[in-house]
Amino acid sequence: MKDFDVIRTRAHRLDTPDKATGKAVYVDDIDKPGMLYGALLQSPHAHANIISIDTSKAEALPGVKAVVTSKEAGSIKYGVSPARYDETVFAIDKVRYVGDEIAAVAAISLEIAQKAVALIEVEYEILPAVFTIEDAMKDGAPQLHEDFPKNLCAEVHHEFGDVEKALAESDIVKTTTVKNKRQDGACIEMQGCIAEFDRRGTLTLVSGTQVPHYVQRTVAMVLGMDIGKVRVKKPYVGAGFGIKASANPMELACCILARETNKPVKMNYTRDQVFKLARARHGFTHTITTGAKKDGTLMALKHECWLDGGAYSSFGIATVYYAGSLLGGPYKLPNMKYDGYRVYNNKPTCGAQRGHGAVIARATFEQQLDMIAGDLGMDPLELRVKNMMEAGDTTCNDLNMSSFGMAECIDAVRNGSGWDEKKGKMPNGKGIGMACGFFVSGAGYPIYRSDTYHGTVIVKLTEDGGTALVYTASAEIGQGSDTAFAMIAAEALGIPLENVRLESGDTDMGVDLGAYSSRQTLMTGHATKEAAEHAKAQVLEVLSGLLNVPVEEMDIKNGFIEFKNETPDITDIRTRYIKEHRGWIDNPDSEKLTFKEASRMAFLEKGSIVGTGKYKPHLLGGKFKGAAVGTSPAYGCSAQVAEVSVDVETGQITIERITDAHDCGKAINMTSVEGQMEGSVSMGIGEAMHEEVMFDDKGNVLNNDLAEYKIVTSMDMPQVDAVVVESDEPNGPFGAKEVGEGAIMPTIPAILNAVYDAIGVRVFELPLTPERVYWAIQEYQKKAG
Template sequence: MPKKKFDVLNSRAPRVDAAIKATGKAQYADDLSRTGQLYGAILQSPLAHARILSIDTGKAERLPGVKAVITAKDVGLTKYGVSPARYDETLFAHDKVRYVGDEIAAVAAVDPATAQAALDLIKVEYEELPAVLTIDEALADKAPQLHDDYPGNISAEVHQEFGDVAAAFKECDFIHTHKLVNKRQDGGFIEPHSCVAEYDHDGRLTLYTSTQVSHYVQRTVAMVTGIPIGRVRVVRPCVGGGFGPKCEATPLELSACFLAIKTGSPVKITYSREQVFLHSRARHQFYHEMTTGFKKDGTIMALAHSCRLDGGAYSSFGIATVYYAGSLLGAPYRLPNMKYDGMRVYTNKPACGAQRGHGGVAARACFEQQLDIIAEELKIDPIELRMMNMMETGDTTCNALDMSSLGMKECVNAVKKGSKWQKKKGKLPDGKGIGMACGFFVSGAGYPIYRSDTFHSTAEIKVAEDGGTVILRSGIAEIGQGANTMVAMIAAETLGIPLADVRVDSGDTDYSVDLGAYSSRQTLMSGHATKDAAENVKAQILAVVADKLKMDVKNLDIRNGFVKVKGRKKLDFAKFRDYYRKEHRGWPNMPDGAELSFTEAARMAFLKKGTIVGTGKYKPPILGGKFKGAAVGTSPAYGGSAQVVEVTVDRQTGRITVDDMTDAHDCGLAINKTMVEGQMQGSLSMGLGEALFEEVKFDEKGHLMTPSLGEYRIATALDMPNIDTLIIESGEPNGPFGAKEVGEGAIMPTIPAILNAVYDATGVRITELPLTPERVLLALKEAEAEKNA
């Protein structure tokens, strides 16, 4: 695609919310306060697995200041969850609790201290049941069962084969098997979940909540409370990060809604950091085993892959996760034969769900190490091996994913050059290493979470009646990543006006349908809907101008805030200007420039037609194959990335220092270069933390041992090296202005690149994360002992 010149896009425009965030004026859910607001608190199970014999809320209800206490008896037993195929949660446990943290009751009181005190007065009698805390325990004969509907503690199972793996293995010169296990993660976002629910006299429920998915929350709240969906409004204030764990309706939100309905007063609830960990819904623990067959010339022939996921007590996103863990290996390398057996298992721990790079991160970490092993076996440079097998634009994977644009080779070349790979690979002293890996990710899930023909995004643009401001209303989720800035830039570019003239109101289900911030979908999908709405508005305005000036509308355009005639002609608009000046005598900023301004044109359109409003919409075409689970992994476009990492391994302590990271990402077109780089840097930081430090731990009774960001270690500024971010723009035909994802794909190569660099530094492959000093040192010592034996 030839590179277009843009007036707004592809720049480093400051974020539209920069000022309110820099000055602390931004309002997050916990900053909100409504007249007569009550405070909620949730009673959570102290046991990992137990039958509930009785619940006595009498004392709590009688505590002065308590306005409501609710249990399953009050809210019913409507099952909900993420995928309708796996609705396995009720708001409150009624027959038994399934993890330490399972919700039993909620209270609303005049202040937080009274609400907490009331929790202590609720008496629950339990009959403790044996718990299963690991996959092996859960799958053992006669293991205690979590859910009657899911025998054997199996939450989901996937068996897929594309091509003929067994036949392909027979043609292979080498077959190699490799394992990897990661650890349960947490999103580690700064803002804990928080919400305020309000129920008005007309039976309308409004929920202000820190979420990535206002639309899905609206749907679930309506379903569980029984309030018609049109009477449930979900509003998202500023959000301090999500990364996946804020991608579904939470017990926090549902409790606040029920308490608001019961009391008639607004109710606020905010999770403590410990409750964020207990709610979890973050990255699973994956046990991968991969067998790859290849020819001696380096051609990859087949992959046999099995994976078991420790799911926790409920499904959450798990059914999608278990599919993604397999399907996301279909690219970016040509892989004609692929077999996948995945199984997600229930255990008595908080439920896992989606987190940045959903399902694919650990799989990628395992597979990309295997490519390095193969390269070493064949004495081929790991970059060369990858380039030999790399897909290109137009390729389709064995599992029917269409690479409508793929700048992978450009990414690899960029990091190779940027990192000075050739000067370093194989030439670094002992203890220093360099490693690389690639990855790719969807640019928006091809299908909604529930089966539907809904548009994935709609948008509404209204031009203020004075013609001076364009107001974009959208359901998109600005969660810190810059979604508001992205749509504002697309609207400004499309309309041909300066960015400063666009105002974005977003995150309200009253404004539009948008499925939210997950699966890296908003730039492509919400961007398309915005562009569509802006084109509509522009056409309406230009039609009025053309009519007034008696010109063919096809010859008119708007750029940089002025109406232009195509070609070299000058626009003759003297009469137009005269009329405008007379009409608006006394207004400030009377136009007097040599060109007809957008404001004048838009005002004339209003005077002729009334308020100018344009709507836009987007949904992807039908995508993917016909097999079971074919939907998971489909997307209108795919982003790709390559990374080179350099490390130092302290051979005496096992401590790893990441010295340098070079990252290239194909985002199709960078709407905003600074924000693209921010996503790349954030992804690398999260990947580095996951590779080196992060692990959610439980004791033998299922109690959380890492309930704070002191115990659960995400990377600090001191742990991050400088990152060289290289933007690759392949021009995506299915994306607005050629744009596609960057938010998640960039994390894919980080962990394997670090693992490959550690191998390069030490000659030892480590197959369990995180790479703590102890794990690394013991692996080094073991390897040394083996060598000496």
């Protein structure tokens, strides 16, 4: 094993002092002199034509500084994927869901802004609305977007190998359908932003976003500005989970209000508005048919999926691809067919959420694997071991597993949970279940078609030589990326972590596609490593000249210069360094030459030492249409075992324990890896057990707060035994890859399989509320007589 000094430790996070003392600054903590407050007018109707908008009363209200509608905002369409730009900042002639933006007001107080919003008069012609996939697809159903007949937003048809033939050759063929419900990301921090123009026309947008880069591009496009005149900065952010991975209409409205008023404008979503914006997990209906041989060998997978998309596309095109492509692994599966459909309707728009597109597909498939194992009389864990992929394998849809610790993950949860002692031996009402999964370590391609670098990083050494400054446009959103990159820079430079400072989340610092698709550790990590190595090389080059020692015979480790062969005389350098710092008390007296001295010498010779780094993935496989979605330079994989008890009289499930193993390549920060694993389990349990966005028959969200939308509380969280499995990823910086999303994959199916083990009842609809489980048990008992 390689010898590391900084990474693979449990370093304290850089943001801990700020967050632990409450000093961390989030958007809403920021005030600007002369700042105005913005508020949005959103449609109260799910589907209506706009006949007229009268803003005169709102404009007349004292304290109101601007009222803007599509007249000011224009008609430029934007969205996530350029192939489906289908949104405008404000509705032009029609609204498509309860919450569609119509106008915005800036005023000297939030109270006045809200009052003014209520004074805007809109005349609507109410249109019939559709809220389900079935209704939206009916002949003659109301159409949301002219260009998309039958409200079909996107469809995907893929076949690899020959599925029908392989199914015919299978000894066992199983078909099931699983349905989930729409989720909400439930980020603790609701979206907020402040937009401000300076006197030279430069716009700065401070926003709680995961993706400063994409927000910058969208703002520039919609406002018709040069990208260089738009700066997007991200302060501390209270989570994203995918919901904040694209520009939102409030950010755009805020920029337009700032332009119209020439003042800084702040806007925030309320929790209700967060539910209206949505952009979280789709509602999926998966029908999967799997064929296997008697010995458990998987032969083929036939898969149809319908996505309840909502009013606009958002990430939906990628979602419908991911829902199919990410069943290609982690098992050897020579034949796979996928038909996916995403359907528009008059509800809020779904988008990307942790485990993008793949979570419910995974749940459906992993539950089915258990059913097949049951029919074959095999231990479901053994069925998975038999079929799992290994490092170097490529899926039928061209995803290459350059490292893959699946076997180690399964072993870890088998031993950690006591699987062999428990499986099949638990009393009635108690059960154990397992599942596996894998996920991309960064999307192989940017959201817009481009040869751009996915990340650039600058490492600058301070003139005294003692500190390295890391500048990255990446997004720390609570996951710990700042700390990871500071650790990578320290490791690559050969200096202690405390000698690294880091600034991030600002588009002026470079290009970084942001915190989504579990990309930053691998991609920004690569760029950081390269930038640090570049700075290090410059220092060693100067030192080589001064000491007359070849560069390749020197190294930097723990802040000291190491010489492979004979240690040269360092007196001249030390004397020179100390002379420049008369009166300083921290002059070096170590036997070894310090990095500080060497770096100071480099500055004296060359001026600022600046290292630059960049990253984009190598050419990734797949020539077929849609191959880009699912490709990645690396894949993380995981296995989990859930232990549950079920109260058969009430349907209440208690999750007693989760044993979780994840292969993240080399762990940069061990504690952060475990944190991501535990967070994934928590989100997975919420989705499995009680999360569900509910609507009335007019398209209003019924449970639009965190009292009624039920995320996991600390009281619901079981003990989680997180086992970090470390492979060595050849395409990752220091061998690292993802953990943020892959770790959620097995949670839901492991619980479903454990519930079956406990009570013998299969449930095919989520969430597993006590009521749903109760009725499933009732039905089962009725059938059993």
